[in-house]
Each structure stands twice: as structure tokens, then as C-alpha cells.
Amino acid sequence: LVFTEEDKYGLYSNLLFKYFLAEGVVCGHDLFVASAKEHPDNILKELPAPLLDDFSRKELGDEAAAVKSEDFQDSMKIAWRYQNLPKIEASPTTYTKFGHYYDVSKKMSPELCQSVKLHSFYLHEELSFEPKMKAWNMNSGYARLLQSIQRIISQEGFDGSDPQKKQRNVLRIGIQSLGSILWGDDVCCSDPPEDPQSLTKFLYVLRGLLRKSLSACIITVPAHLIQNKAIMERVTNLSDMVVGLESFIGSERETNPLYKDYHGLVHVHQIPRLNSLICDVSDTKDLAFRLKRKQLTIERLHLPPDLSDTVSRASKQDLAGSAKLLSSGCGAMAIGKKHLDF
Amino acid sequence: QGKFTLLRDTRTDGSFLVHHFLSFYLRAGCKVCFVALLQSFSHYNVVAQKLGVSLAAAKERGQLVFLEGLKSCLDLLFGEEEQPGQPSPLQFLSTSDLRALFGFVRESLSAGGGDCWKGPVLLLDDLSVLLSLGAAPVAVLDFIHYCRACVCCQLQGNVVVLVHSNEDSEDEENELVVNSLCHHSDLILWAEGLATGFCKDVHGQIKIIKRLSLRQAAEQDLVQIYQYKIQDRNVTFFAPGLSAAVL
Numbered sequence: 001l002v003f004t005e006e007d008k009y010g011l012y013s014n015l016l017f018k019y020f021l022a023e024g025v026v027c028g029h030d031l032f033v034a035s036a037k038e039h040p041d042n043i044l045k046e047l048p049a050p051l052l053d054d055f056s057r058k059e060l061g062d063e064a065a066a067v068k069s070e071d072f073q074d075s076m077k078i079a080w081r082y083q084n085l086p087k088i089e090a091s092p093t094t095y096t097k098f099g100h101y102y103d104v105s106k107k108m109s110p111e112l113c114q115s116v117k118l119h120s121f122y123l124h125e126e127l128s129f130e131p132k133m134k135a136w137n138m139n140s141g142y143a144r145l146l147q148s149i150q151r152i153i154s155q156e157g158f159d160g161s162d163p164q165k166k167q168r169n170v171l172r173i174g175i176q177s178l179g180s181i182l183w184g185d186d187v188c189c190s191d192p193p194e195d196p197q198s199l200t201k202f203l204y205v206l207r208g209l210l211r212k213s214l215s216a217c218i219i220t221v222p223a224h225l226i227q228n229k230a231i232m233e234r235v236t237n238l239s240d241m242v243v244g245l246e247s248f249i250g251s252e253r254e255t256n257p258l259y260k261d262y263h264g265l266v267h268v269h270q271i272p273r274l275n276s277l278i279c280d281v282s283d284t285k286d287l288a289f290r291l292k293r294k295q296l297t298i299e300r301l302h303l304p305p306d307l308s309d310t311v312s313r314a315s316k317q318d319l320a321g322s323a324k325l326l327s328s329g330c331g332a333m334a335i336g337k338k339h340l341d342f
Numbered sequence: 343q344g345k346f347t348l349l350r351d352t353r354t355d356g357s358f359l360v361h362h363f364l365s366f367y368l369r370a371g372c373k374v375c376f377v378a379l380l381q382s383f384s385h386y387n388v389v390a391q392k393l394g395v396s397l398a399a400a401k402e403r404g405q406l407v408f409l410e411g412l413k414s415c416l417d418l419l420f421g422e423e424e425q426p427g428q429p430s431p432l433q434f435l436s437t438s439d440l441r442a443l444f445g446f447v448r449e450s451l452s453a454g455g456g457d458c459w460k461g462p463v464l465l466l467d468d469l470s471v472l473l474s475l476g477a478a479p480v481a482v483l484d485f486i487h488y489c490r491a492c493v494c495c496q497l498q499g500n501v502v503v504l505v506h507s508n509e510d511s512e513d514e515e516n517e518l519v520v521n522s523l524c525h526h527s528d529l530i531l532w533a534e535g536l537a538t539g540f541c542k543d544v545h546g547q548i549k550i551i552k553r554l555s556l557r558q559a560a561e562q563d564l565v566q567i568y569q570y571k572i573q574d575r576n577v578t579f580f581a582p583g584l585s586a587a588v589l
Contacts, residue, residue: 146419147420197475200475201474201475204474205415208412208416211381211382211412211413212413212416229512230512230514233508233513233516234513237468237506
């Protein structure tokens with residue numbers, strides 16, 4: 001369960017969200033998109049196009065084969081990428097590529113989009129209230145979303161309930177702007193909110209669903225609007241991975257010469273610790289991101305040398321450690337390259 | 343026997359202590375009731391196997407009673423209507439009532455005469471989640487009190503509970519529960535992230551507080567501090583400042 005705290009204007013977290021979905025399309029996973037803000041079809045039309053040159057096209061085929069031939073267990077893990085890793089290392093042909101690169105300036109072609117099964121949930125188009133949910137004691141928008149997810153999981157067999165289905169696939173769930181007022185939850189507007197436990201209960205049940213099936217989920221939340229910090233602490237406990245994006249737009253950091261190269265900072269608050277006593281800790285925790293014309297890059301925060309009128313600076317260092325960290329949620333790693341590109 | 347141990351973590355993840363106690367008590371031959379609210383069974387199983395214990399085998403021979411919170415809540419919310427005589431232990435999701443959970447604990451640990459296990463143990467991971475799921479802090483404290491009365495006093499067993507806390511936390515309900523539990527514990531194991539920040543070789547420090555003042559009026563609590571580093575199969579402890587990386 002990847003929990004992303006949105007930046008103030010939602011620009012970059014949206015981009016991250018789209019990368020997650022685009023990666024799903026390219027890997028052949030099914031997608032489930034839920035939103036109360038934008039119609040999911042619109043979101044899906046704007047996924048970035050993958051950069052498929054000859055080299056990566058071959059890798060795409062190999063990687064897809066590797067995913068399908070694996071033997072998943074029934075009670076599945078959320079950070080399914082971690083399970084992918086040992087398999088990829090064992091077979092040398094699929095070792096080199098882990099994730100794909102995308103070109104933000106181009107949109108993904110509709111044919112590629114249609115090649116996977118898409119499920120969507122747009123809150124304002126859903127039918128209203130089913131009677132059984134009254135017992136749940138939860139915000140009705142969240143309850144409906146959970147019902148919808150559970151229905152898809154059991155119908156499409158992601159939880160292993162259909163023994164005849166030989167090829168098991170992964171479901172990528174993306175939920176946009178959870179907790180905003182559009183979902184009917186006032187956790188972002190008032191302190192104390194009327195029903196502080198709806199969001200946490202929702203996350204708990206979602207976690208149960210994810211653990212029980214072959215799915216991975218990314219959620220974006222406008223955390224800067226939530227005044228009640230206690231809820232953020234509880235939410236952090238309930239998620240596997242928590243990443244916060246802080247953009248420099250409109251803040252005094254925009255003009256700060258230290259941050260002149262970057263568009264924002266990435267705060268990794270928590271990384272998953274699944275099936276093991278330890279977690280994969282990287283060397284550094286200071287990461288920043290930058291949106292170039294074609295790519296979103298996340299790199300180690302590198303302060304420029306303090307020279308008065310220089311333009312050039314020393315090259316940035318390798319990011320193998322932090323790359324693996326971020327790749328568990330967003331699916332891209334640059335091995336042997338200097339920057340982490342999506 | 344009859345001890346209440348509190349596992350507490352601040353700024354770091356103290357779940358390695360839970361894994362330790364689980365495998366420790368299973369190897370000692372105790373009957374364990376494990377209420378796992380936050381992770382799935384396979385997660386604990388994989389780690390326990392690295393530590394040398396098989397949870398599946400323990401479950402089969404009746405030594406381990408495992409309540410998988412995530413799975414039970416799905417059964418409760420998405421499953422069929424249940425029989426009236428058997429309330430689900432996670433009923434508090436809809437009714438904010440922890441009595442069913444206590445009933446489950448009591449039933450699983452006070453089993454019949456055929457048992458040959460040594461003292462019963464209740465292990466809870468973790469208590470802070472109960473607050474997120476709709477239970478009031480006073481209800482949580484009452485629940486722990488009932489568990490203690492049943493397991494520690496009546497059955498002469500042990501209780502081990504994990505909670506999260508933060509020094510400048512704004513979660514007052516959680517802090518209330520944690521502080522109250524601290525006062526009532528016989529032993530507190532407090533895992534903290536290093537105050538100086540993140541370090542690769544020392545993952546944190548652990549404070550072991552033996553609350554002798556609880557049982558005897560004139561005694562003082564005994565506090566020991568160690569630093570630790572978590573590895574794949576075990577955790578190494580050393581005195582502060584004597585990490586292998588430094589020496």
C-alpha cells in the first residue's frame with residue numbers, strides 16, 4: 001500500500017500516479033482507477049507514453065513472460081515487486097531491465113491502453129447506498145469503493161478463488177485524492193473531523209483486500225490540507241510505504257539558489273518491511289525531483305558548490321540504493337545509469 | 343509467570359521484538375494466542391521460519407491460536423451473515439465493542455484438560471490499530487485490563503503488547519493509552535530510533551525497564567540501554583557507542 005502525500009497543487013503527485021498506471025499498462029496488469037475529482041477515463045487518456053526502443057521492446061516481452069510464469073502464493077504481498085526481484089536475478093535474460101521509461105510529453109496510444117482490462121470507479125456516477133453497508137459504520141463513499149474493489153477482485157480471480165484460471169495477473173489500483181472533501185469526508189476541512197475513523201478504517205480494510213489478492217495500490221492524499229496530525233500518524237502506521245512530495249511552487253524555496261535545479265523534494269517517511277526482520281534501507285534520505293520536458297527525475301539532493309557565478313557543477317552520484325526504494329512503488333530503476341528515470 | 347510486558351516503539355519499527363517473543367514462547371512450549379492486527383499470517387510465518395520456528399506446524403498441533411485481523415475483517419464485512427451464537431472477534435469495527443475480542447482471547451487460552459502446554463501467553467500486534475478502527479481509548483484500556491486479569495492472574499500466563507508512540511505526537515488518544523499501559527507494565531522494552539538521526543549500522547536503541555517499583559514499594563526501576571542492529575536472521579545488541587562499525 002503506497003501512500004503518497006500530495007504536493008500543494010497536485011501537479012507532481014498526479015504525475016506519479018499516472019506513471020504507476022502507465023507501468024501497469026505496459027506490464028500487462030489490470031488497472032482499477034478510482035477518483036472523485038476527475039473522471040477515470042480522462043485520467044487514463046493522459047498516461048505518458050512508454051519509450052520503447054528496440055532494446056526495451058525485447059525486455060518488455062521477457063519481463064511479461066517472467067511475471068506470468070511465476071508461482072504466486074495465495075496470501076499475496078503488497079510490495080509484489082520484491083517477490084519479482086529474486087526471480088529476475090535468477091534468469092539472466094530478464095535481469096537488466098526493471099521497469100520502463102516514459103516520455104511525459106507524449107500521451108499513451110489508445111490501443112496500448114485498451115490492451116489491458118480497465119476498471120474504473122467515479123464516485124459521482126456510482127449507484128447509491130446498498131443496505132448492507134450500514135453496518136460498516138464508515139463514510140458511504142469509501143464503503144462503496146471498497147465494495148467495488150472487492151467485487152472486482154473476486155470476479156476477476158485476483159484472490160485465487162477461481163482455480164481454473166491458469167494465468168494469474170496483478171491488479172494495480174490507483175485512488176486519487178482520497179480524504180478530500182469530494183469523497184464526502186471532512187477530514188481535510190475541519191479539526192476535529194466528524195468521523196475521524198472512516199479514513200483509517202477504509203485503509204485497514206483495503207490493506208486486508210490487498211494482502212489477500214495479487215494487487216498493489218497507490219493512494220494520493222492531499223495531506224497538506226489535513227490539520228489533524230493524529231490521523232496522519234495513524235495512517236502512516238497502516239500503510240506499507242509512505243512518500244511525501246513537496247513542491248517548491250509558491251514557497252520561498254523556489255527562489256532559493258540551493259534548490260535551483262529542482263522542482264521539489266521527496267520525503268520517504270516509511271518503507272515496507274514485509275516478510276523480513278529488516279527493510280531495505282538506503283544510504284541517503286534526501287531526495288529531490290525535477291520535471292524536465294520529457295521525464296520526471298528523482299535524484300539524491302545535491303547542493304551546488306558555493307561559487308559566485310558558475311553555471312556548471314559536479315556530476316551527480318549513483319542512486320542504486322534509493323532507486324530500489326522508490327521502485328517498489330513506482331516501478332522503475334536505472335541500473336548503471338546516473339539518474340533515476342521513470 | 344503472570345507478567346505484563348509492554349513493547350513500545352518511537353520513530354522506528356519495533357516489530358522485530360514481536361517476532362522474537364513469538365518464536366521465543368513457541369520454542370519454550372507455551373500456548374500462544376496471537377492477535378495479529380496489522381500483518382498477514384504469511385509475513386509472520388516467513389520471519390519465524392528464519393528464526394527457526396514453524397508457525398503452521400504450531401497452529402496444527404494446537405499450540406498457536408492465530409487471529410489474522412486483516413482476514414477476519416474481510417470475512418466480517420464481505421462475508422455471509424454469520425450465525426448468531428458466534429460473534430466475530432472483530433465486531434468492534436461496526437459496534438465499537440471490544441468484548442467479542444476479549445471473549446475470543448479468553449476462549450482460546452483457557453482450553454480444556456487435554457493440553458500439555460506450559461503457561462498461556464497473549465501476544466498482541468498492535469494495540470494502536472484498535473484506536474484507528476473505532477475503539478475508544480477507555481475501551482482499549484478496559485480490554486487490556488480484562489485480558490490481564492484473565493491471563494496473568496487467573497491463568498498465570500504472560501501478556502505481551504506492542505504499541506507505537508511518538509514524543510511530540512498529536513495523537514492524544516494513543517498517548518493516553520500508552521502512558522497508562524506504561525504505568526501498569528512489569529517490563530517495558532522501548533525501541534527508539536536514534537536521536538541523532540538515521541544511521542546504517544545502528545538501527546536504534548532499546549531501553550529495557552524492569553518495573554520493580556510496581557511490585558515492591560521501595561524499589562526503583564532498573565533501566566538498561568543497548569543499541570541494536572537488525573540483520574536478516576537475528577538482531578545484535580551492543581552497548582551504546584560500541585557498534586561494530588565504530589570499533
